[in-house]
Amino acid sequence: MGCPKGKVKGYPPEGRAPSLGRVDERTFGLRNSYSVMVSAAGQQRLPSGDEAGRRLFGPVVSAGQATGVLLRNGGQLHLEVASRPEYATPDCSSAPDLVVHDKAGERILEGLVAEAAERSRENAAPGGISVLKASAGPYGCREDYLVTRRGEFGRLADVLIPFLVTRQLICGTGAVARTPRGALYCLSRTAERAGDGPLSAAALSAATRSRPFISSRADARPAVAGLQRLRVIISDPAMSETTTLLKAGATDLVLRMAEAGTRLPGLMLASPVQAIGEVSRDITGRGRVLLADGGAVTALDIQREYLARAKDLAGSHGADEAGRRVLGLWERALDAIDAGNLDAIAREIDWVIKYQLIERYRAAHDLPLSAPQVAQADLAYHDIDRGRGLYYQAQRGGAVDRTARDIDIFAAKTVPPPPGRYRQAG
Secondary structure, three states: OOOOOOOOOOOOOOOOOOOOOOOOOOOEEEEEEOEEEEEEOOEEEOOOHHHHHHHHHOOOOOOOOOOEEEOOOOOEEEOOOOOOOEEEOOEEOOHHHHHHHHHHHHHHHHHHHHHHHHHHHHOOOOOEEEEEOOOOOOOOEEEEEEEEOOOOHHHHHHHHHHHHHHHHHHHOOOEEEEEOOEEEEEOOHHHHOOOOOOOOOOOOOOOHHHOOOEEEEEOOOHHHOOEEEEEEOOOOOOOOHHHHHHHHHHHHHHHHHHHOOOOOHHHOEOOHHHHHHHHHOOOOOOOEEEEOOOOEEEHHHHHHHHHHHHHHHHHHHOOOHHHHHHHHHHHHHHHHHHHOOHHHHOOOOHHHHHHHHHHHHHHHHOOOOOOHHHHHHHHHOOEOOOOOOHHHHHHHOOOOOOOOOHHHHHHHOOOOOOOOOOEOOO
C-alpha cells in the first residue's frame, strides 16, 4: 500500500523547507558508456584497449592526441579506455531533445563501426566489431542537470537519493546477474555494481573517484552564473527512447520539487547502498527496504509518493506536453508493476522489453536463466547495430514505442540543439 499524500512520517502537510531557488529552463545531458567487443569464429570477447583503439578509433584520434574528441553536434566522444568509449550529449533544453541527441550518439558510433568493418575487409583482418550500449566498467550512464547554487546541496541530496535508489523500478534496463543462489533477472546492471568500491551514500563528495550517487560542481561559464551541474552517477544507458524520456523527465520533476522546498524525511533510507541492490533484485517492487527511522517501505511505495508530489507540482505550476507524458507513463508503469501486468508497459520500459524477449527465448529453447545463450541475448539487446541488435529488431517489428523521429536523430549527428540555449557537453 502506498504512502498517503501528507501522511509520510515526519512530513506534516503544512511543513515546507525554504526554497532552494528555481531553474526556469533546465538543461539536460547524458554521458553513456559503451562496450566494444570483437567477434572471432562466432565467439565474442572483450578486446584489449589497444586492439579496440586501433581498429575502431584510429581514424578519430591519433597517438598522443587528447582522448576527448569534440563533435560537430556539440557532443563529445571520450576514449580514455578504448574498449569502453563514452558519448556525452551536448546540453539540451528539454528531455525530448535529450532523447534525440542520445540516439544521435548511437548512430555516430554505428557509423564508426561500419567504417572499421570496411577497413577490416580491405585488410583481410579477422573478426568483426560490435558496440554495445552497456558498460563493462564501473559507470553505465551519467546524467547532468543544471540546478541552482542557492541553498544546501545536502538537502537536495536528501530529497533525491530515495528517488534514485528506487527509480530503477521504472527506468532500469535489466540484466541477468550471477548471484550465490544462481542466475537472477535484475532491474539494473549498474545497481548490481553499486556495492563495489567506496560508494558514498551521503552523496556529498564531488570527487568522481569516490563514486557517489550524485555529485555537483560549480559551472564557471558566465551564461550559467549562479547554477551548478548536478551529476547522477547511478544510472543505466537506456535503449528505449521512452525509458530515457521518463528517466530525465521524472528526475527533472523531482528536482523542481526540491527547488520548491519539498521535504520527504520520512523516506530517508537507512543504507542507500544496500537498498539499491535489494531493489534491483526484486522486479515486483514489493520487497521492503529499511528506512532511517527504523521503519520499512517498498520501492513501489516510495515511487508512488514521489509521483503524487510531482503531480501536485504539475497541478500548481503547469506541465508541458512532455511533462504530461512523463507523468502518465510514470503512473502507468507503477500500476502495471503493482498489478503484475507487465504487458501494459512492454513497449516502453527497457527492463520489461528485455525481460519479455529473454523469457520468450528461454521458452522457445527450453533454457535455464543461467544458460550462456541467455547471457549472450542479454548483451545482444544492447547492440547498437540496427540490423543485429535485439532491441532494434523489436523496434523494426513495431514492438516498441518511440519519442523521436529518425530524421531528427540523423540531423542531430551534426547539428547542435537550438541556438541560444545550447551549451557544449561538459
